[in-house]
Amino acid sequence: MALAAALVLLTGCGGGGGGGAAEQAPEAPVPEGLGEVTVAEDGVQEVTLQTQDDYVFTPDTFTVAPGPVRLTVVNVGEDMPHNLEFTDAELPEPIDAGISMLAAGEEKTIEFEVSTPGDYPFACTFHLQLGQVGTMTVSG
Numbered sequence: 001m002a003l004a005a006a007l008v009l010l011t012g013c014g015g016g017g018g019g020g021a022a023e024q025a026p027e028a029p030v031p032e033g034l035g036e037v038t039v040a041e042d043g044v045q046e047v048t049l050q051t052q053d054d055y056v057f058t059p060d061t062f063t064v065a066p067g068p069v070r071l072t073v074v075n076v077g078e079d080m081p082h083n084l085e086f087t088d089a090e091l092p093e094p095i096d097a098g099i100s101m102l103a104a105g106e107e108k109t110i111e112f113e114v115s116t117p118g119d120y121p122f123a124c125t126f127h128l129q130l131g132q133v134g135t136m137t138v139s140g
C-alpha cells in the first residue's frame with residue numbers, strides 16, 4: 001500500500017503541472033492495526049475497520065478463517081453517519097449481524113460465525129451509490 005502510494009507520487013512528479021496534489025489526496029495509508037485479524041483469548045477472531053467522512057471502509061477487505069468473528073467498526077469522521085450491512089443475496093451463507101447505524105465518533109462491535117469459505121460483500125447502505133463497499137473473505 002505504502003509502496004503503491006510512493007510510486008504514484010514519483011510518476012506524478014514527471015507530469016508537472018497544477019492540480020496534482022488534490023488528485024493524490026485519497027491515497028491515505030491504512031493506519032496500523034486496522035484490518036489485521038487477531039485471535040482473542042476466548043478464541044474469537046477480532047478485526048477492526050475504520051470509516052470516516054470520505055465514504056470508504058479502511059481497509060475495505062479482510063480475511064478470516066471459518067469460526068467466530070468479532071468485527072468492530074470505528075467511525076472517526078466528524079459528521080457523517082455510516083453503517084455496515086452484509087449484502088444478503090451474494091453471501092455464501094447468511095450472516096445474522098450488521099451495524100444499522102454508526103454515528104460520527106461512534107464505535108460498534110458485532111459478533112457472528114462463518115463456516116463457508118468465499119467472499120462476503122458488505123456495504124454502507126447509506127452510501128452504496130458512492131461506492132462505500134468492502135469484502136470479507138472466509139479462507140478455505
Ligand SMILES: [Cu+2]
Nearest residue numbers: 082124126127
Ligand atoms: Cu457510509
